[in-house]
Every structure is written in C-alpha cells, then in structure tokens.
Amino acid sequence: MKRIIFLVDMNAFFISCEMSRNKSLKGKPAAVAGDPKYRSGIILAPNYEARKYNIKTTMLVHEAKKLCPDLILVPPDHKFYSQKSREVMGILSRYTPVIQQNSIDEAWLDLTGCTLLFGSPREIAENIMKTLMVELDLWCSIGISENKFLAKMASERKKPLGITEIWVSDIKEKIWPLPVREMYGIGKQTEKKLVEMGLFTIGDIAACDQNILYEALGKYGIELKRLANGIDTSPVEASPVQDSKSISRSETLARDITDLEEAKVVLMELAEEVGIQAREQNFKGKTVSITIRYSDFKTVTRQKTVKPTFLTKEIYKAGEKLLEENWNDKKPVRLLGIGLSSNITDKFTQLNLFDIIESAPEGKKQEKLELAMDSIRKRFGMDVIKRAKILKDNDD
Amino acid sequence: MKLVCSRENLHNGVNIVQKAVSAKSTMPILQGILIEAGDTLKLTGNDLEIGIECVVESDIMEKGSVVVNAKMFGEIIRKLPDSDVSLDYNEESGIVVIKCGKSLFKIHAMSSEGFPALPEVKKENSFSVESSLLRDLIRQTIFAVGTDEFRAILTGCLIESKNNELNFVALDGFRIALRKHNLEGDIPDFSLVVPGKTLNEILKILQYTDCDIAIYNSKNQILFDAGNFKLVSRLLEGEFFNYRNAIPEDFETKITVDTKELLSSIERAYLISIEEQGRNYPVDFKLYNDTLMITSDTTKGSVKEELEVEMEGSDLEVSFNPLYFIEALRVIDDEKINIYFRSIGACTIKPTEGNSFVYMILPLLK
Numbered sequence: 003m004k005r006i007i008f009l010v011d012m013n014a015f016f017i018s019c020e021m022s023r024n025k026s027l028k029g030k031p032a033a034v035a036g037d038p039k040y041r042s043g044i045i046l047a048p049n050y051e052a053r054k055y056n057i058k059t060t061m062l063v064h065e066a067k068k069l070c071p072d073l074i075l076v077p078p079d080h081k082f083y084s085q086k087s088r089e090v091m092g093i094l095s096r097y098t099p100v101i102q103q104n105s106i107d108e109a110w111l112d113l114t115g116c117t118l119l120f121g122s123p124r125e126i127a128e129n130i131m132k133t134l135m136v137e138l139d140l141w142c143s144i145g146i147s148e149n150k151f152l153a154k155m156a157s158e159r160k161k162p163l164g165i166t167e168i169w170v171s172d173i174k175e176k177i178w179p180l181p182v183r184e185m186y187g188i189g190k191q192t193e194k195k196l197v198e199m200g201l202f203t204i205g206d207i208a209a210c211d212q213n214i215l216y217e218a219l220g221k222y223g224i225e226l227k228r229l230a231n232g233i234d235t236s237p238v239e240a241s242p243v244q245d246s247k248s249i250s251r252s253e254t255l256a257r258d259i260t261d262l263e264e265a266k267v268v269l270m271e272l273a274e275e276v277g278i279q280a281r282e283q284n285f286k287g288k289t290v291s292i293t294i295r296y297s298d299f300k301t302v303t304r305q306k307t308v309k310p311t312f313l314t315k316e317i318y319k320a321g322e323k324l325l326e327e328n329w330n331d332k333k334p335v336r337l338l339g340i341g342l343s344s345n346i347t348d349k350f351t352q353l354n355l356f357d358i359i360e361s362a363p364e365g366k367k368q369e370k371l372e373l374a375m376d377s378i379r380k381r382f383g384m385d386v387i388k389r390a391k392i393l394k395d396n397d398d
Numbered sequence: 399m400k401l402v403c404s405r406e407n408l409h410n411g412v413n414i415v416q417k418a419v420s421a422k423s424t425m426p427i428l429q430g431i432l433i434e435a436g437d438t439l440k441l442t443g444n445d446l447e448i449g450i451e452c453v454v455e456s457d458i459m460e461k462g463s464v465v466v467n468a469k470m471f472g473e474i475i476r477k478l479p480d481s482d483v484s485l486d487y488n489e490e491s492g493i494v495v496i497k498c499g500k501s502l503f504k505i506h507a508m509s510s511e512g513f514p515a516l517p518e519v520k521k522e523n524s525f526s527v528e529s530s531l532l533r534d535l536i537r538q539t540i541f542a543v544g545t546d547e548f549r550a551i552l553t554g555c556l557i558e559s560k561n562n563e564l565n566f567v568a569l570d571g572f573r574i575a576l577r578k579h580n581l582e583g584d585i586p587d588f589s590l591v592v593p594g595k596t597l598n599e600i601l602k603i604l605q606y607t608d609c610d611i612a613i614y615n616s617k618n619q620i621l622f623d624a625g626n627f628k629l630v631s632r633l634l635e636g637e638f639f640n641y642r643n644a645i646p647e648d649f650e651t652k653i654t655v656d657t658k659e660l661l662s663s664i665e666r667a668y669l670i671s672i673e674e675q676g677r678n679y680p681v682d683f684k685l686y687n688d689t690l691m692i693t694s695d696t697t698k699g700s701v702k703e704e705l706e707v708e709m710e711g712s713d714l715e716v717s718f719n720p721l722y723f724i725e726a727l728r729v730i731d732d733e734k735i736n737i738y739f740r741s742i743g744a745c746t747i748k749p750t751e752g753n754s755f756v757y758m759i760l761p762l763l764k
Binding site: 351352353354355356 | 569571572574639644719743744760761762763
C-alpha cells in the first residue's frame with residue numbers, strides 16, 4: 003500500500019503564538035525578538051506583515067527597525083511556545099497515533115490507511131488546517147506525499163496556509179528543477195560543494211553518478227541521490243531508535259545571575275522539560291550533565307552517573323548536586339543547561355534487584371505522579387500544575 | 399626488649415598481622431607492626447578498619463614493646479636465612495637490632511606509645527565454628543559482594559543467626575549468594591554486615607589453619623578469635639538489602655545437572671562471549687528435551703554446547719552473564735545441583751538435597 007505522509011509546518015510559529023494571545027498584534031508588522039537591551043537582539047520570528055518589509059529571521063533588531071520603524075517587538079516566551087507546540091501535537095494526534103515531531107513547529111504524520119476514516123488526503127489536510135485555526139488560532143502549511151522527504155519538500159512550496167501534494171510521480175516536474183539549496187537536508191556548506199561540482203538543481207543530484215557523490219560527500223552523498231529521486235523509506239517514528247541519545251535543555255538567562263537559589267529554579271524548569279520529553283519517549287538515561295556558562299563565556303560542563311531514570315525529580319536532584327558542587331558565586335552566569343543521556347550501546351539489559359524492588363510500589367509512585375502530571379499538562383496546559391519550587395520563587 | 403624466635407614462626411606471624419597494616423596510611427605509626435614482648439610475644443597490625451594480633455612462640459629475655467615499619471620489617475624477615483632470629487630494642491637509641499645467622503640489621507623504630515589498641519569486643523553474641531567451615535561459608539559467598547561504593551552496605555557480607563541457623567549472604571544487585579549452616583548449641587540471634595575486605599583477609603589467614611574459631615560481635619565490631627591470633631573488624635552500618643523477598647520460590651523449568659560439566663561448558667562458552675574492553679556478551683540457555691543447549695554468538699565467532707539434564711517443566715530460553723554462573727558453580731562442592739529457571743526473572747541454583755545454599759542470578763534481557 004502506498005504510504006500517506008503529511009508534514010505539518012506551523013507558519014511563523016513564535017509570533018503566531020503571540021498573536022493568538024494578543025489579538026492587537028494582528029494585521030500589524032510584529033516579530034518575536036530578543037530584547038535589544040540584552041545580548042540577544044535579533045529577530046527570531048517575524049509575522050507575515052513584517053516579512054513584507056523584507057524582515058527575516060536572525061536579522062539584528064536595529065536593522066529590522068530601519069526597514070520598518072513601526073515593527074512591534076515581542077520578547078520571546080519559550081515556555082509558552084513549548085506549551086502551544088504540545089497543544090498542536092495534541093490536535094494532530096487526533097488524526098493518527100503515528101507522529102514524529104521534527105522540531106517545535108513541525109511534525110510528520112503517517113496517515114496511511116486513514117482515508118476511509120477522514121476522507122482524501124487533501125480533505126484531511128484541510129480539516130487539520132481548519133482545526134488548528136479554529137482551536138488554536140494558528141496557521142500551518144501541509145505537505146502531502148508518500149514519504150517524509152517529499153512531504154517536507156511539499157510543505158515548503160506554499161506558505162502560509164498552503165496544502166501541497168507532491169507524489170513520486172511528480173518529482174520530475176516539481177522537484178528536479180529546484181536549486182539544490184531548496185532541498186531538505188542541504189545547508190550552506192553542502193550547497194557550496196555541490197555547486198563546485200557543477201550540480202545546480204535537485205535534478206542534477208538525481209542524475210549524478212553515485213560514486214562521484216560518495217567521493218565528495220561520503221555516505222551522505224548517496225543518501226542525497228536517493229532522496230533526490232524521491233526515495234525515502236524511513237518510517238514516521240515517535241522516538242527514532244538511536245544507540246546513544248540525549249535530551250537536553252539550556253536557557254540563556256534574560257540577565258546574568260549570581261544567586262545559587264535563583265539558578266536552582268531555572269534548573270528545575272529545565273529539568274522538567276527534559277523529564278517531560280524523556281517520559282514521552284520512555285527514555286531512561288543514566289548520565290545527568292549540567293552546563294554553566296559564565297558572563298565571560300567560559301563554559302563548564304559536569305556530569306554524574308545516576309541509576310537509569312526519566313523522572314524530573316531524579317534529573318533535578320543530580321543536576322542540583324552538580325550545580326552546588328561547581329557553583330562559583332563570584333562569577334555571573336549567563337546560561338544554564340541540563341541534559342540526560344545514556345551511552346547504552348549494549349543490546350542487553352542486565353536485570354538488577356534494585357530495579358525490581360524499586361519499580362515496586364514505592365519507586366513506582368514517583369513515576370506515576372510524574373506521568374500523571376504530564377497527561378494533565380497535555381490536556382490543560384503547562385501552567386495548570388507546577389512544582390512548589392517554581393511557584394514559591396515566582397511569588398516573591 | 400630482647401627476644402629470640404625462629405625465623406619461620408616470626409615470618410608467619412608478620413605475614414598474618416601485615417594484612418591489617420595499611421601501606422597508604424598517612425599516619426606513620428599505622429604503617430607499623432607493634433611488637434610486644436610480655437609473657438608471650440605478640441604482633442599487632444591495625445589500620446583502624448581491621449586489627450589483627452598474633453601470638454608467636456619465642457623466648458623472651460627482656461620485656462618491652464616497639465613499633466617497626468611493617469613493609470621493611472616484613473621484607474627483612476622474609477629474606478633472612480632459616481635460623482633463629484634475635485630482636486633487641488634499645489629504647490634510648492630507638493633502634494631495633496635484628497640478628498640472624500651472620501646477618502645483622504639495625505633499623506629505626508617508633509615508640510609503641512600512640513599505637514592504637516585493638517578495640518575490646520564484649521564477649522557476647524558468641525558462637526564457635528571450625529576454621530574449615532568458616533572458610534567455606536566465606537568462600538562460597540564472598541565472590542558476590544558488591545563493589546559499588548554508593549551502596550556501601552553491599553560491599554559487605556551479611557552474617558545472621560536466627561533459631562540456630564547461621565546465614566552468610568552476599569549480593570551485588572545482579573545475583574545473590576546465600577549459604578546456610580545449622581549451628582549446634584544455644585546461639586543468640588543477631589544480624590551484622592562484615593566488610594568483604596575483612597572476610598577476604600580471614601580467608602587468606604585461614605588457608606592453612608585448622609582450629610576452632612570463636613566469633614563475638616557487638617554493635618560495631620566483630621572479633622574472630624582463633625587462640626593464637628585475633629582479628630577485630632569494624633562492621634558496616636546500615637540496613638542490608640531484604641534478600642528474602644527477592645529470591646523467587648516459583649519456577650517454570652527445573653533441571654538437575656552435573657555441576658562440573660555445566661561449569662566446563664559455560665567456561666568454554668565464556669571464551670567466545672568475553673569481549674575486549676570489558677564488555678561481555680550473554681550466553682544463551684535453551685532448555686528442551688532433557689537438553690540444555692548453551693550458545694554464544696558474538697563478533698568473535700560462535701559456540702554451542704549441549705548438556706544432558708533431567709528436566710521438569712516447559713521448554714525455555716533465557717540469557718545470562720556467564721561470569722555470574724561460573725563464579726557460583728566454582729564454589730559449589732556438590733556433584734549435582736538443581737537449577738530453577740524462569741523465562742523473565744531470576745534463576746536459582748540449589749542443592750539436590752537439603753538447603754545449604756541458594757545462588758540466585760538475574761538474567762540479561764535482550
């Protein structure tokens with residue numbers, strides 16, 4: 003059976019989230035941007051009105067202001083965007099359980115066999131687009147194809163609010179004439195190499211000799227040729243299987259901090275995000291690491307082995323200990339990060355007594371608690387339930 | 399202090415007490431051996447974790463005491479010719495003169511003041527075992543003690559007495575070794591955890607000794623008293639793992655097998671399953687038709703071993719770290735054993751008769 007794969011890409015996601023809670027931004031040029039008073043004074047996400055002034059992501063704020071003096075700037079609220087992203091994924095999961103989130107604002111959906119339930123692919127796409135607009139006031143573009151690569155390519159064709167179908171039979175006409183930089187997976191460096199080789203369009207890559215590509219780009223070259231020919235058999239997977247993996251979050255603080263207790267609150271918030279993702283993927287890591295970047299950009303990372311866990315409480319506990327041991331209260335800190343990883347390459351797991359005993363009543367309790375928190379948040383929002391540590395410090 | 403004894407006796411004594419001397423101690427006095435000539439000649443080593451004293455047969459001409467560096471003194475005694483050794487300590491010069499045959503040493507010594515005395519252990523909770531039995535109890539459990547410093551309590555061996563039944567238990571989380579012995583006489587109930595290191599040292603000392611050993615324990619200390627030597631060790635504090643609940647009673651398949659044959663097969667399979675860089679691959683057990691098939695398939699190659707067994711229950715496949723089996727089977731003296739398998743969960747090895755031991759091994763899941 004031919005697969006049916008969607009790529010749902012949220013349009014101008016950050017600023018659209020802001021517009022969804024602040025209607026006054028609508029119809030005016032606006033952008034999410036780092037506060038120019040602090041260091042991150044760049045445009046993160048302009049809305050479509052702003053884009054008319056040629057304002058682009060990563061542009062410096064003062065340059066953007068030159069192009070459009072009336073540009074409204076909104077400081078970023080990543081927690082809010084993460085929450086909105088989860089809500090988006092929640093809606094998408096009504097259509098299929100097979101979802102792979104590619105980034106905060108896009109995901110692949112495998113809708114193979116769902117046409118009897120929801121109608122033709124285009125009808126399903128229209129339905130998804132409408133639901134996202136009505137329920138979340140957010141726009142999206144949807145690419146439809148029979149594999150992930152072409153779905154992604156299709157979603158890029160028409161923005162905003164586009165629904166584009168590109169099937170393997172269409173690639174000659176719709177994909178091959180495109181310049182190589184338009185191909186998903188090709189960055190500036192690869193583009194340079196390809197152009198030097200005389201490959202200007204995706205069609206050139208598709209026709210190029212495999213050995214030449216291999217010599218220039220290694221295995222990746224062969225993969226590119228396959229993709230350029232519309233061949234991509236990779237499945238849509240909730241959590242792609244990896245031998246070693248890691249989940250981490252870091253935050254450049256709005257201002258430098260020197261207070262350990264304040265740092266702990268930030269760390270807790272980050273640990274919570276790491277924990278949520280780890281539990282979502284049912285991934286238990288056994289190394290917790292923290293990153294402290296000081297205002298002079300000196301960066302330290304420290305790690306600690308823990309017993310395999312996906313619990314926020316355990317991740318935070320290890321992170322807190324590392325933070326306490328490595329905190330230098332004489333130096334202001336600009337960035338904090340925490341990560342959970344494992345280097346389990348063993349295909350075998352040695353059962354051990356502690357897991358057996360600890361996964362029994364008492365240890366299971368914390369797991370149940372955190373999983374319950376996750377599902378409550380999924381339904382009602384991140385802020386519905388909070389840890390006391392974060393609450394208390396927000397109040398004073 | 400002035401005395402004469404045979405080199406052999408002195409050498410044996412020094413060897414024993416040296417096991418309690420820590421070469422790394424920051425206090426020079428703890429790197430020493432205390433030599434005390436009273437009514438008898440007594441040597442003592444004490445690193446504050448373990449303390450050992452040993453009585454050595456000797457002729458004492460002049461009483462007194464002194465501390466000598468254990469490593470140097472031990473080496474000297476070891477290399478002396480087999481003859482009588484005389485030790486002469488002059489307190490004023492601070493020098494010990496060692497004479498043996500035509501060798502003469504003058505070594506600097508330390509005053510015995512400040513050498514920590516062995517802690518007194520109240521003579522309660524006492525019982526007595528033959529050294530050969532104690533040796534077995536230790537040997538048959540100690541290999542399973544943990545090495546994880548974060549679970550310090552498991553680096554020791556649980557010794558518990560209940561209703562005249564003496565249990566030695568060691569476990570590292572992946573396996574449990576349990577050895578039982580019924581004591582005669584009226585033994586008080588107690589439960590204590592002895593550091594694995596202590597038991598290892600006792601095992602070494604007991605290797606060539608046959609005698610009765612009286613064992614006393616108090617809240618913090620345990621004393622092994624063999625008459626001519628005494629060993630005192632601190633105990634590990636904390637709650638030992640509740641092992642009783644962890645050993646399953648149920649099983650899916652039971653086999654009876656020749657211990658040595660099984661050991662040899664697994665040892666051979668281990669040649670393939672052991673990998674460089676310390677990573678082990680599992681060996682797979684497959685039970686069917688009164689046959690135990692042991693296989694391992696790794697980047698090195700593969701191996702297949704077949705054993706005839708008496709089998710009860712269903713066919714079954716399960717994988718283990720072979721080392722856990724090897725270490726247990728090596729210490730089992732019984733010719734035949736029963737092994738109880740479960741497809742997911744612990745496997746137990748028990749004697750075909752009686753209940754003198756249980757080895758439990760958790761499988762590897764693929």
